[in-house]
Amino acid sequence: TPPRLLAFAGSLREASYNRRLIPVLAAGAEAAGATVTLVELRDFPLPVYDGDIEAAGMPGNVRRLQALLGEHDGLLVSTPEYNGSMPALVKNTLDWISRPMEDGRPGTALFAGKVAGIVSASPGPLGGLRSLLVLRDALAKLGLLVVPQQVAVGQAAERLPARGVLEDARLRESVHAVGAAVAAWARGVGRAA
Ligand code: FNR
Numbered sequence: 001t002p003p004r005l006l007a008f009a010g011s012l013r014e015a016s017y018n019r020r021l022i023p024v025l026a027a028g029a030e031a032a033g034a035t036v037t038l039v040e041l042r043d044f045p046l047p048v049y050d051g052d053i054e055a056a057g058m059p060g061n062v063r064r065l066q067a068l069l070g071e072h073d074g075l076l077v078s079t080p081e082y083n084g085s086m087p088a089l090v091k092n093t094l095d096w097i098s099r100p101m102e103d104g105r106p107g108t109a110l111f112a113g114k115v116a117g118i119v120s121a122s123p124g125p126l127g128g129l130r131s132l133l134v135l136r137d138a139l140a141k142l143g144l145l146v147v148p149q150q151v152a153v154g155q156a157a158e159r160l161p162a163r164g165v166l167e168d169a170r171l172r173e174s175v176h177a178v179g180a181a182v183a184a185w186a187r188g189v190g191r192a193a
Contacts, residue, residue, distance in 0.1 A: 002034055003034045003073045003115075003183055003187050004035045004074075005026075005029050005035070005074045006072040006074070006075055007026050008039050008077060010077060010079040011079075012089065018078040020121070020160040021160055023163055024172060025178060028175060029179030030183075032180035034179070039068065044061040044064060047059070058099070062097065062099065065096070072114070073186040074144075075116040076117050076118075077116065078121060079131050079132070080120065080121070081124075081128030086131045086134050112144075114186075116182065118132055119175055119178055121152075121160060122154060123154075127151075147182055
């Protein structure tokens with residue numbers, strides 16, 4: 001069976017460069033044989049993590065995201081960079097998912113052993129590179145294997161004019177290669193090597 005990957009951009013806004021980039025990453029994984037489910041975090045609004053909210057009853061969107069992650073073998077993420085780090089949206093989403101599942105098992109078990117590929121986009125020259133370091137670390141701490149390939153797309157206003165369109169051919173190939181690496185590792189090829 002083909003590896004199943006869950007993909008999302010770490011931005012809510014309609015014209016987000018990362019929302020434009022995530023289909024490019026997904027296409028690379030699909031070309032390498034993976035099945036990709038692209039979700040919009042806008043469709044899973046969550047409050048900022050609050051233990052009192054959790055104690056009063058886990059938000060339905062946390063349960064939905066946990067169930068979705070449980071059905072997949074890996075993650076594809078395109079993240080903005082906010083002040084040199086990942087946006088609160090991304091961390092908040094990961095934190096909520098890591099909380100205990102309905103059956104009492106820790107949500108971190110949903111991440112453990114899965115594979116992740118990360119890219120970023122920013123109108124600036126560095127493309128959000130620093131956010132990738134932070135996101136890589138956070139995903140590794142959750143037990144995911146984050147593939148070594150990663151791409152930060154700078155000058156995103158020029159390079160990402162529309163959803164799924166990355167103008168620079170070399171950059172596009174690099175982003176596809178991140179997706180392909182995730183597909184390979186999720187299939188177990190990387191582990192067998
Ligand atoms: C930014 N932006 C930004 N860009 C960057 O390259 N490095 C940075 O550290 C920051 N910091 C930052 C902080 C905050 C609070 C905001 C709102 C923005 C600019 C950012 O890259 C830009 O808004 C992107 O367009 C955000 O990604 P999306 O929404 O286009 O995917």
